[in-house]
Amino acid sequence: MNAVSALELGRQIRDGERSAVEATDAVLARIGERDAGLGALREATVEHARTTAAEIDRRVAAGEAMGPLAGVPVALKDNICTRGLPTTCGSRILEGWRPPYDATVVTRLAAAGMVTVGKTNMDEFAMGSSTENSAYEATVNPLDSSRVPGGSSGGSAAAVAAGLVPLALGSDTGGSIRQPAAFCGVVGVKPTYGRVSRFGLVAYASSLDQIGPFATNVADAAALLEAIAGHDAMDSTSIPEAFPDITARLGDGVDGLRVGLPREFLGDGIAEDVRRRVHAAADALAAAGAVVDETSVPAAAHALSAYYIIAPAEASSNLSRFDGVRFGVRKDAPTTPEMYDLTRSAGFGHEVKNRIMLGTYALSAGYYDAYYGTAQKVRTLVIADFDAAYERFDVLLAPTAPTTAFPRNTLVHDPVKLYQQDICTIPTNLAGHPAMSVPFGTGDDGLPVGVQVLAPALGEVDMFRVAAVLEEVAP
């Protein structure tokens, strides 16, 4: 495990107690020693990391004013484009591809002086909840090798939980940051849709995707989010409002804050030990001065169904770009149409093909209104019901996932059951709201339970205030 937090490491580097090169070499050594049995990293970007770290050390030595995370190593989910560095999305179809540009978050990490040390494993094109759908290898939960790390950002969660890196970025379309954070016992944040630029994030479902941080603690997660958030002209869905200084508000406490417990997130299908932890977290917030009461978000009960129409529909369109023409792998054929067929059939895995076909079906003539149109209307109801709840409450509290980390090689063979892993996380993606998972004790099996803090759009400050208190009082 990491002895020091990312912010403390940043301070040590700024104050010259430790060099960025030393910090980077230590991380690379840990990856080399421990990742073989874990499968958290797709690739360590050794040369790039050492060059970047040496440059940070030069700037520190020259007396330049550096940000709080300068010199701190970070790992990136492998669907975030890194110029000249492999970006596979966990798929064979992008094997060997090196993007000709950086995602905006990568540019911002560089501006913050952070050092990208590797790309993390993921379910292919972020489709999965266990990181067993990577075309390359499955990632293992570092706390128990018989369990999954969650997904689809399981590599990022495992890398942070195992202490390989202090920080990582993931992406969350239906819970892909929060659920693995919960399973691995780390902090994971999905910001408000539009807070973090999606430019250079390989798209799964564009109206739902959002990049966010993984960290071992709430303050580190806040600092990393502050480094990447804010308006970007390269993303037309980017929110113009400036991102608030969350770090300054972490110690504000929750006195008088109104916390709702939505019953749809605590009913059947949620394991009893997980439910107990959420109620314990609510009690702890009440003891800290928050006003806690039950509430309801009725349409959330239908969010999963709407999501599994909307996300595949958007994916079927987004993934049409993988055709063997401009990037990635090509299977040769006598004509271009045949080349498309062979390339896509060989390049995509089973789950990706399923979701592309499901989306194509839901968007096809005759079925569009019944499936896609209906799902979009349910999305409207989900938003309206959240809005009503947020008239009475500042934040909502819920489980992140229905269970603790489940055994490997089980749910991956049963899509419907696997999808139900996302029942607590999907509603916020449909609404575009922020939500984060904070570790809060363990389940009956001794594995971590994540408690989820949900907030209305742009509500990151209150969300982090609650998370900071939960972290302080967590068992």
Next chain:
Amino acid sequence: MPERITRDDVEAVARLARLRLTDAELDLSAKELDAILGHADDIASLDLAGVEPTSHPYPLGNVFRDDVATPSLDRDEVLAAAPAAEDGMFRVPPVIGEEP
């Protein structure tokens, strides 16, 4: 809600999506997609009269940038990442007809 998906439907959408499935893949996908759509049946019974569809969670007006030319990606770098390129263009097999 229409009939749920059949094996023939899966074959048809696979063609639309430019995927070729083996018989075994077709069988498995037909079974799985039918189960997924079956799970989504709950939304068919909701009363959604008068509910507007949502396509985007955070409404922003039309977003315009200033009409100023800015540098694009480097063409050579982009083409270097492609499976085949020639004369500054992506190269593909014949699009129609027989190979010359």
